[in-house]
Amino acid sequence: MKQVTDRPESSSEARFAAGAGPVPAGTQANNGRTTGPGTAPAATGAATTKPSVDTPPVFEIEKLTVRYGGKLAVHDVSFDITEKRITALIGASGCGKSTFIRSLNRMNDLIPSATVEGSVRYHGQNLYASEVDAVQVRKRIGMVFQKPNPFPKSIYDNIAFGPRVLGMDGNMDEMVERALRRGALWDEVKDRLKTNAFGMSGGQQQRLCIARALATDPDVLLMDEPASALDPISTGHIEDLMFELKERYSIVIVTHNMQQAARVSDMTAFFTVVVDEASGHRHGEVVEYDETEKVFTNPSDERTEAYVTGRVG
């Protein structure tokens, strides 16, 4: 197993070095975060498997523990997320999958009481190293949420927002068209780019949010329940889009819809809720991480079996 270190990245050309773009106030607050072997609890037999994969990891997660206000939210998560694959995170409410996915692009930084231990390496670089700029992280690691959240602006301005804020070079019309094409939305909206995004259907708004995330040229797309508010046809469009996107992007998706996880993902991580008997406090852990086909035909852990078959609710 690889050694976990709290040594900051030595490279001065760190991908996310601050200064590469404007940094909104607030995102630099460092929340008393700690990293390193001294603070990461010893592995307690969290049964994660490391399946053989043929592409390199985009994320290497080692002993990741997240706390809110000192209370455990996610405990001791270690696994690699494979490049240009769709990785599904499944598990009951409160199992920490949303907390986990938010730790992949430092969204937890926005919660003042959140602390992160262990390490998340993105293409080998520690995401939580001190010189890493969270805004740059989120440029490369985009996120789409459960409820479509377009800005109250035109379709065009929604897409152009990120590139403008980040001062990206290039022809803006081309960037907007490219993002809308990758979001499978161009043909539907090319004649009304200046109309308000709120006039779109829910499914279109969600694809707009995906296109907006793609506009800053990321290589990872994090999706937290991206289709749970959508009808089956719009859900199908999103899933089709995910298949197209995985040629170019690594995708991590949180979903409560197990059939969706089974349909779209290559790899599945199952999170479970662990209840501390003394305090009654609940936190999440990863029980099993494996190829989706394995998880849904012959899971290794009884708890995964009980969850995917719906035997426990």
Next chain:
Amino acid sequence: MPVEARLHFRQELQALEEQALEGLDMVVAALERTLEAVLHQDIELASYVIADDDRIDGRYLEVRQGILSLMARQAPVASDLRLIAALLDLTRNVERMGDQCVNIAKLVPLVGREPPVEEGILARIDRMMRQAISQTAQCKQAFSRRDVQLAEDLVRQDDEIDRLNREIFSLALQSGDDRDAREWGATMMLVARSIERVGDNAVDIGEQTAFVVTGLFREFTDASHPEIESSVVH
């Protein structure tokens, strides 16, 4: 603590398994009648076996439809999915076992009311069929109890059927010059062949038992690679 969920689905799946396994009881009854018909050259009983196979075919169609319905409505996964896949295979084997009874029963009237019986062959047909009946009951028990050892034991049991089959073949070759005796001997070879297939169907159901339990499908014996059999079967 976790609460039991999807109770309705569980009950449906359980009922479907019982329905499929009852097909093996029907096969046992058909095999017993078929044996009686062969031993006593009972043409009426043989025609009853043929007609009654419609019930086994009907059961096969019911189970198949039930499986399709559960797959469409309940999207089973993990051990539920393995059970359903195994039941689909099991019920097809049941249907094939019923068909072997029909194949044998159709041969009964062809040799006439008073054929020149060779007792050595008939005694072996008797033993062979009783062995097939026993294996059919055993595969049902192994499947319903998820008993992999009992399922693997079917291979050892099936060796007896294969041995009797070869003996019947060689006895039939020695039927002499009488045309009727040779015809009867050749017919018993066909009967033995059908019984031998029933034994193989029981072994197949044993393999499905192991699949349900372990999640890994492997053939207990591999006819095209007999040299590795001993390493596969414990």
